[in-house]
Amino acid sequence: MELQKLLDMEGGYPITKNDHYFTSCKAVFLQQLMATLKKEITALDVMATTLAYYKVTSKRFVDYSLLVMRACLQQALADDFQAYMDREMNKMAGFSEGLGRSMQQHWSWSEPVLSLLEEEPAAARLRQHLQGREEKLVALEQLLAEHDLPHAADEPTLK
Numbered sequence: 001m002e003l004q005k006l007l008d009m010e011g012g013y014p015i016t017k018n019d020h021y022f023t024s025c026k027a028v029f030l031q032q033l034m035a036t037l038k039k040e041i042t043a044l045d046v047m048a049t050t051l052a053y054y055k056v057t058s059k060r061f062v063d064y065s066l067l068v069m070r071a072c073l074q075q076a077l078a079d080d081f082q083a084y085m086d087r088e089m090n091k092m093a094g095f096s097e098g099l100g101r102s103m104q105q106h107w108s109w110s111e112p113v114l115s116l117l118e119e120e121p122a123a124a125r126l127r128q129h130l131q132g133r134e135e136k137l138v139a140l141e142q143l144l145a146e147h148d149l150p151h152a153a154d155e156p157t158l159k
Helices: 001-012 020-039 041-093 112-115 121-146
Strands: none
Touching: 001 041, 020 041, 041 112
16 A cells, blocks of 8 residues: 555656766776777767666665654554553543443543542642742741832842
């Protein structure tokens, strides 16, 4: 299917943007043919051009074929992985597979999944402590501003 599309694309007029590789292949083939055949230069030039272009297009075709196969495989794996994750997360959330999606909430809002996302108690205590310190510092800054006392940031530092 995808490979057939590539074969169909390659069936038309030869075209390449890989000029450097094309030119170097052509020169190599031209040298080999001149040394072997000792014939007319234009015929050798045509043969060398044809051989060089064949080498470039076969290399390009192989590269594109691998890219198409990899893209198809990755898409298939991604689709299967998404379906697998939905099934497993629905199980974790305690949803039965028989119910349609419209009749149940999404697994990401289920109690078991939300419990996994809860903040750890130690982190919650530290966050609350730091928020309390921040509130005190902001209140102190406002008090200093009301009495026109210099801020700590305004004082020169000794280096």
